[in-house]
Amino acid sequence: MTTESVERFVADFSRNAASLPGADVPWLARLRRAALDRFVARGLPGARDEDWKYTSVAAIAKRPFAVPVHSDSAAVDVDGFALAGMASHRLVFVDGRYAPSLSHIGRLPAGVTLESLAHTLQAAPDALEPLLGEDRYQTVFAALNAAFMADGVYLHLPRGTAVAEPIHALFVCTAPNAAIHPRNVVVAGEGTQATLIEHYAGLDGAAALTNAITQLFVGADASIGHYKLQQESARTLHIGGVHAAQSRSSRLESHSIALGAALARNDITTSFDAEGCEAELNGLFLASGRQHVDHHTRIDHAKPRGTSREYYKGIVDGAARGVFNGKVVVHPGAQKTNAQLSSRNLLLSKSAEIDTKPELSIDADDVKCTHGATVGQLDDNAMFYLRSRGVDEAMARALLTYAFAHDVIERVRVAPLRSMLERVLVERLPHGGHIRELSAEESLGAARHV
């Protein structure tokens, strides 16, 4: 079945290659072909691949995903996904293609480029040649993305510039069995600042395959905030990669909030290519029903004096399955590394399942590295405390579960995004209705430290 699927992708590529952006750019056409060949050579991953041990992608083979035909984007209602209360630059992509009528890019500092990647590939592709070819973690899906990539966000920040307002990239699908391969590229020059929010939202009933790759090139002394919010329909399959390369004294903060999709797999990696880098990776995943959510992160401390903090929480309910694998690799010579990783998980039902594996590979000695992982339930002491204050059991559970998740959401720096996430969380969690009634700060304060 999987070979059939691979063939389907190949056929789809032949059909669409000529209409992909930059089809007439020789190096790009070559890059796409080579990527497709790599995909064909390796095929879809199976259980024997260590990195896919707990996650089956058989579902991809089961449906006839294909590049969607352009639809009338003006008819799509995306207001429900907007970030209220804050100025932002919004780029909306419908079925994988930029929809200018639904988007709004405000004033940008001089020299900054923020546009649809398709436009860049058509108008000025050469700057992208060294960047698109860079594929450090050669997963099969990254290769597939390189072959099919049609659009996404291109952000280029020349030295010293800063974009104050967050950049909200919203991806929605309308066509049935749409296969979209968004590619986002951020090139942050020396001393720059910006925040990118990648938001994958599902309109009801949509059943798409999203295979997204985001590349973050973080220059020396730059500070980049990145959010990936995955809020797709229950029938969508989402495979994503966020790959960052950091230069001297740069800072990357990346948050992954995974709430929806039948199958979600996110590979989030960063590499400290020079001294003094900092990275903070936060994540929250909620899986219920029969969902499957998988996060694989990797931080390469390739140079000295790097600091990394990773904080992931998972809540699994129903008959769902959560997977987390956090690798921290300290290369020889990477002295004075300081790395911490924490994976904490709650199982809420009999049939829920969690597989977590925090990994540490250390080849330098003057380092401070710790990691911890827990799987468990809500704290008995906290439960008792709430009930002794008159809160009934169902409400106490709801509050503590909310507090458990909120801990990660608290770290979101973009205020309207945080508010939106709080709302979504309340809707998603069991007994959410109870929380809405009692979401006064004081009650939460008590429940917070689970």
Add this chain to the structure above:
Amino acid sequence: MSLPAPKLDDLISREYRHGFVTDVEADALPRGLSEDVVRLISAKKNEPAFMLEWRLAAFRHWRTMTEPDWATVRHPKIDYQDIIYYSAPKSGKTGPKSLDEVDPELLRVYEKLGVPLKERELLAGVAVDAVFDSVSVGTTFKAKLGELGIIFCSFSEAVQEHPELVRRYLGSVVPYTDNYFAALNSAVFSDGSFCYIPRGVRCPMELSTYFRINAKDTGQFERTLIIADEGAYVSYLEGCTAPMRDENQLHAAVVELVALERAHIKYSTVQNWYPGDKEGRGGIYNFVTKRGDCRGDDSHISWTQVETGSAITWKYPSCILRGDNSVGEFHSVALTNHFQQADTGTKMIHIGRNTKSTIVSKGISAGRGQNAYRGLVKILKSADGARNYSQCDSLLLGDRCGAHTFPYIEVKNATAKVEHEASTSRIGEDQLFYCRQRGLSAEDAVSMIVNGFCKEVFKELPMEFAVEAQKLLGVSLEGSVG
């Protein structure tokens, strides 16, 4: 960290203490493995039919399997046809009935090893079942243990004297289908230890076995089976030394522990394998499958090990927590120096209700040593109320060694609580200087800090083993300072 030149050289060139070869004539089979070799081994041991059938089934299954390949452990390919699978020292009789009948040359070998049987017999009160190159030689204290109904003898003897027990339990914890080396071992194992503790009996002494690999190219295939019946208790010690050799030697043992209701088995290992020289040549390949089945409710199995040396180590002492309220423990210190590699860890499988497991793993890497911990905590759907706590700490001495931790945690039950922590540390130059300014030599300071690091594991060892373990660490760390 520099000591005055002469001292440092002296430390580095210290010879491996137990490096010597014994010249006892061996009754060895030609190299290679085939069904005929399996039959020959069984015939030499005069085994009943069920044993031969079991060996043959295992051999046939082995032929269908492929050797496993682990990412972090590098070794040159093993040629299984280039090994001698059986070697027994000729003694002229069918077997010694008491120590007096043991070949005096062999007794002298034990002296050299630091296991003077007579001394042990008098002072420590420890029964020693000494295995020498594939055949058991001498068992002390058989009579004393016999009074309590405890059976402690060589595996070969158990097959002869207690076949019904062997038949009932052999392969019930590690079936030959389990893995490549278990299949190989099941086909060609030559000997090992057998122990049975009857109902309600607490074994009054530590049981121990010393064994070595000796004859050139002889792989060592030991098989150990320990059964603690309801309410029984036994503490078993395993310690090994090996002589200096140029070629690599293969060691593929299988250890099966069965704990019935309310029984407790404590299995301790202090292992001193020839580590390969400073360039990493000539060490031992150590592929061992050790597994304990907490079969009965309220049963308890603990694995404690201190390992140094060994070119390649691949062992995962595991516990199957089947019975309700059963407890599994794993305490380990693994030290790699020079070019040693170790890939070790444990598996705790929670099946019954209210089961509990504790894992404490301390890895020390020095020189260019590479230490990997690979653990699995698996909580099945049925394991209501399961509890696990794991702690993996790495101590790095020097900037050219490595430590790797790969803990797999798979939880399928929402009432389980699993907690895992790992940390890395080093012995800093300032800590060493502080100790030296207080009058301790650098060596002693390292030794003190390393012992502090391993404290939690050492206190699980029976006293005499703990002392030996500390000395062993000291010897193994030589040359790591500076």
Add this chain to the structure above:
Amino acid sequence: MTGAPMLEIRNLDVRVDDKPILRGLDLTVNAGEVHAIMGPNGSGKSTLAQVLAGRETFTVTGGDVRYDGRDLLASPPEERARDGVFLAFQYPVEIPGVSNVYLLKAAVNAVRRHRGEAELDAMDFLALVRSKMKLMDMSDELLYRAVNEGFSGGEKKRNEILQMALLEPRLAILDETDSGLDIDALQVVANGINALRSPERAMILVTHYQRLLGYVVPDFVHVLSQGRIVKSGGKELAHELERRGYGWLESQAAPGAASDATR
């Protein structure tokens, strides 16, 4: 104060990573004397203390140091310690996993072995250490904690003096022992130091402030500036420095001292 000096430093040059820190330092200390070494930050005070103890991050590029007439620089740190040199660290390091009592006993016995004295067993040692702890107003509980782990600043400094009391050194070098201490802790530490003064023992107090010297009155005060001793005097010199600061001395630095910053 008869006989040869206990410690003679002549024209000592010390570098760290090619940066010169001590440039031609001279100092003579006799048994029974308490010398205070004062100076601005960066003058090389701590370097002097650590070089005397044998810290290998510093390189001696000139001059010599004689301890009881023997070349001190030729011995490794533990030998100097066993010969009676003690350094109370400015920042005592933590050693997780090793209990305080264990380290103390190992150290005491290492010195006793060296002197040809019988080692103390656990019981005798415990009795000895308890009596000294009373002196330092320290609780028993600190004995069983890992060395300096979770100790407050004051507890760490008192632990250093406790060790000094147990090891009975001949030359005690106290590196900024008063830094970070409040009045009460300072008093306890000072009492401990004073109790250890004796005609057979010499002490070097390295300090930036005059504060400690009010409690532990020195026989000699030296000012270290830009790597060498630029002024020596009696205890009044400390008061003068307190009033006037270090600036006036720096301009009086002996000819030949380079003016490049040693910061």
